[in-house]
Amino acid sequence: MNFAIVVHGGPYSSQACLSALKFAKAVLASGHSINRVFFYHDGVYTANNLIAPPQDEAPVSRQWQEFGAGNKIELIACIASCLRRGILDETEAGRYEKSGSNIAPGFTISGLGQLIDASINADRVVTFGV
């Protein structure tokens, strides 16, 4: 079965972000597939490369990066949510004349159409953090 996973909760302020990661790993371990992970609302903070958590706390953003790269799964952060919250890639930083970009490796900023496309094409869509 093919899953789309949607993350609404931010790392360190919501359990949703880690629960989604654990669920995603369980999906693959069970022999299913994931067509895309879409980060929306505060979930886009997961894509902030400037997060520097204490050493005794889970590096949530890096864990997602490793999961995405290791399993070749797209990690998409919603552009409208990102711009409101100061998550920028080089293109957007240039467009809005900001001093720098901070998108974490492995994450891509894209539009809400990616959420709809993933939902339409998956057998199941599972949302975390509502």
Add this chain to the structure above:
Amino acid sequence: MSSMLFVFSRPPHGSINAQEGLDALLMGSAFTTCSVLFVGDGVLQLVAGQSTDALGTKNFSLSFGALKDYGVTRIACSMPDLLARGLNKSDFLIEVEPLDAAGMQALIRHHDKVLNF
């Protein structure tokens, strides 16, 4: 093509969830058949005459008027949640179909995908 149901359960103000949910619904309706169900405090999103002047936020509720133009198929709300808040459908800024529990179950079952906001 999958049909999609958007379920809105958050109040309109106090967080940006309702506004970003509406953005997702409008995007969804450009791709496929979409309906929307307002439950819980989500029914407050529909109340007419909202003003956000004192809040300093955007009054996104005006965008609900565009749902029909975007081709959103069914616009429904929870009848019990409506009554529990002392509201009736004449309080709403758009035409909405109140559903009982069985009606909401049928609506959810009728759609391939459900997105919660």
